[in-house]
Amino acid sequence: MYPKIGIRPTIDGRWGGVRESLEEKTMAMAKAAKELIESNVFYQDGTPVECVISPCTIGSGAEAAKCADYFSTQNVCATLAVTPCWCYGSETMDLDPDHVKAVWGFNGTERPGAVYLAAVMSAFAQRGLPAFSMYGHDVQDIEDNTIPEDVKEKMLLWAKGAITVGQMKNKAYVNLGGVSMGIAGSYCDVPFMQKYLGIRAEFVDLTEVLRRITLEIYDKDEYERALAWIKANCKVGYNKNEGKDFPEIIKKSGVVKDEWEFIAKFSIIVKDIMYGNEKLGEMGWHEEALGKNAIVAGFQGQRNWTDWLPNADFTEAIMASSFDWNGKKMPTPLATENDTLNGISMLFGTLLTNKAPCFHDVRTYWSPDAVKRVTGKSLKGKAKDGIIHLINSGATALDCTGAAKGADGKGTQKQWWDMTEEDIKACIEATDWCPADREYFRGGGFSSHFRTRAEMPVTMLRVNIVDGIGPVIQIAEGYTCDLPDDVHEKLDKRTDPTWPTTWFAPILTGKGAFTDVYSVMANWGANHGVTVGGHVGAEIITLCSMLRIHVSMHNVPEEKVYRPHCWSGFGTENAEAADLAACKNYGPMYK
Numbered sequence: 001m002y003p004k005i006g007i008r009p010t011i012d013g014r015w016g017g018v019r020e021s022l023e024e025k026t027m028a029m030a031k032a033a034k035e036l037i038e039s040n041v042f043y044q045d046g047t048p049v050e051c052v053i054s055p056c057t058i059g060s061g062a063e064a065a066k067c068a069d070y071f072s073t074q075n076v077c078a079t080l081a082v083t084p085c086w087c088y089g090s091e092t093m094d095l096d097p098d099h100v101k102a103v104w105g106f107n108g109t110e111r112p113g114a115v116y117l118a119a120v121m122s123a124f125a126q127r128g129l130p131a132f133s134m135y136g137h138d139v140q141d142i143e144d145n146t147i148p149e150d151v152k153e154k155m156l157l158w159a160k161g162a163i164t165v166g167q168m169k170n171k172a173y174v175n176l177g178g179v180s181m182g183i184a185g186s187y188c189d190v191p192f193m194q195k196y197l198g199i200r201a202e203f204v205d206l207t208e209v210l211r212r213i214t215l216e217i218y219d220k221d222e223y224e225r226a227l228a229w230i231k232a233n234c235k236v237g238y239n240k241n242e243g244k245d246f247p248e249i250i251k252k253s254g255v256v257k258d259e260w261e262f263i264a265k266f267s268i269i270v271k272d273i274m275y276g277n278e279k280l281g282e283m284g285w286h287e288e289a290l291g292k293n294a295i296v297a298g299f300q301g302q303r304n305w306t307d308w309l310p311n312a313d314f315t316e317a318i319m320a321s322s323f324d325w326n327g328k329k330m331p332t333p334l335a336t337e338n339d340t341l342n343g344i345s346m347l348f349g350t351l352l353t354n355k356a357p358c359f360h361d362v363r364t365y366w367s368p369d370a371v372k373r374v375t376g377k378s379l380k381g382k383a384k385d386g387i388i389h390l391i392n393s394g395a396t397a398l399d400c401t402g403a404a405k406g407a408d409g410k411g412t413q414k415q416w417w418d419m420t421e422e423d424i425k426a427c428i429e430a431t432d433w434c435p436a437d438r439e440y441f442r443g444g445g446f447s448s449h450f451r452t453r454a455e456m457p458v459t460m461l462r463v464n465i466v467d468g469i470g471p472v473i474q475i476a477e478g479y480t481c482d483l484p485d486d487v488h489e490k491l492d493k494r495t496d497p498t499w500p501t502t503w504f505a506p507i508l509t510g511k512g513a514f515t516d517v518y519s520v521m522a523n524w525g526a527n528h529g530v531t532v533g534g535h536v537g538a539e540i541i542t543l544c545s546m547l548r549i550h551v552s553m554h555n556v557p558e559e560k561v562y563r564p565h566c567w568s569g570f571g572t573e574n575a576e577a578a579d580l581a582a583c584k585n586y587g588p589m590y591k
Helices: 018-040 061-071 113-127 149-168 190-197 207-214 220-233 259-275 278-282 286-290 313-320 340-353 368-375 421-429 485-492 517-523 537-547 565-570 575-586
Strands: 004-009 051-053 076-083 100-105 131-135 172-176 200-204 294-299 334-336 358-366 387-391 432-435 446-449 457-466 470-481 501-506 528-533 550-553
Touching (some): 004 018, 004 061, 004 149, 018 051, 018 076, 018 149, 076 149, 100 113, 100 149, 113 565, 131 565, 149 340, 149 537, 172 340, 190 200, 220 259, 259 313, 259 446, 278 286, 294 340, 313 334, 313 358, 313 446, 340 457, 340 528, 340 537, 358 517, 368 485, 457 501, 470 537, 485 501, 501 517, 537 550, 565 575
Parallel strands (some): 004 076, 076 100, 100 131, 172 200, 294 334, 470 550
Antiparallel strands (some): 358 387, 387 501, 432 446, 457 470, 457 528, 470 501
16 A cells, blocks of 8 residues: 555634634645645656545544544555644644644634644644644635645645655665675664664575576566567677786686676566565465565675676666666666665655666766866866766666756656656667676676766765764755766776766855865765756755754755754754754654
8 A cells, every 4th residue: 555645634623603614615725735746746656646635624632533543544654734724733733653744824814824833833842743834925815725836845845755754664675795895885774774764674695696596586588578678778888808818816707608698687686586576476486476575775796796796787777777678667776885875865866756866986076177187178067166076886877878858858867757768768879888897896797888968957965874963964956067078088087987977066055065066075975975867955855854864964045945843943043953953852753
């Protein structure tokens, strides 16, 4: 059952004229909110979000209980109370601590909706239940049942975050393998997953993948289809191994003869481990058919696997993309090197946008002076203040090519269900697959290799864990940059030329971590980050306030930041410090 948003039409409880006069207006507000959310917010699989309205208006504790009983049968993860009038605050409020809460109070002069909104926000704050406040800037006439634009913006920010919370709950993060090369993010923090996200951590030893390959525990028909698609669409690119005389330790390490066959099987098996596959049950493998109820995963890869078997760059890239051999499909966050914290960053990005999450190494800051020295050219346009080289060891979603075209004909990233056959073909043609560098990947494999050839709005994000604080998140809205060919070539060839490159220019505010591009790079908390299409920093901030994850760095305009009303109780002058204090005070969502 999908997680749903429950709408609570809340009303003045006084019968004998008052309540009766408000029933129609209150229900009209509830229906308007339902229509707005269901028309604009979507589950991960593209289905419109479902809202359910209380079976009665709520004017007392008894009716609040009746509503709660109904919502308990509907998998409600969040509640939105709507009212045009005064109501009995502590009698009508939602007391379920696991619900993400909001209240829309109608701004009208006929009834004191604003008074109720203020009263119930005070009650929520005193009870330790963070709630979001929605109140229109301008007064409306009582017969006006439209939702003001400023309320719409807040309602949709809240709804997207709330449904993301609901979709994560009781799902799993699948750790395929162990820790990769001592990367801190690869150490799966089980309490963080459980308490902050409601996600179960699952661990799968990589011998399970080899068992399934050896015993042929996979759908043979899909394997043939995947392999045929790979051979038809995945052109092999530059091979940096040619002409090299490798030492014996490397020569004897690559034991797989047909790497693409192995990679096709591996990709199908990883998907089966995550999601399950009814076909396996028909083959007699009933336990394997169940899957791990996953919503996100990560693959260790280096080095125990890649020292003798093909890397997972193809698998990671194609699962995170908005298409594969079956056509367009829901992106699956699959973290390189099992960086669990970047995997969660991928998950946040794709759940909030329904676009492919792109995994990157945050590799190099290039100042305008350094670029001029190396290339003889000056950076221009979005890149003029400097750029950050986002590059990954071959496993970035193909959507990041920017080859898909928007209505204006410019490169973009789309919600996965909006991808056309032309978009998919363009992304494939913009990508080649370079044989892995045998000095680093002794077992071989292929890296997705492309250059982002579009100027697109994107948001870069990264979850970190800081001892003494807990989880924190960094957000940088900015643009991808399409550098001139001669500039790109000189800069790109200074690192691995077989990996995908994205040039990123963050939006600068002139203060703090966004004083300049160097400051963004200097304050970034880890070696990895994620980009997702669009400027969605406000959505991420709202989501993180629901989860009590402190936003330690962002460049979102102040007027777009939307958090629970009680956050102002921790200070209004320094919003960053108030957010930290609030998150520490309330602690994780799931105790």
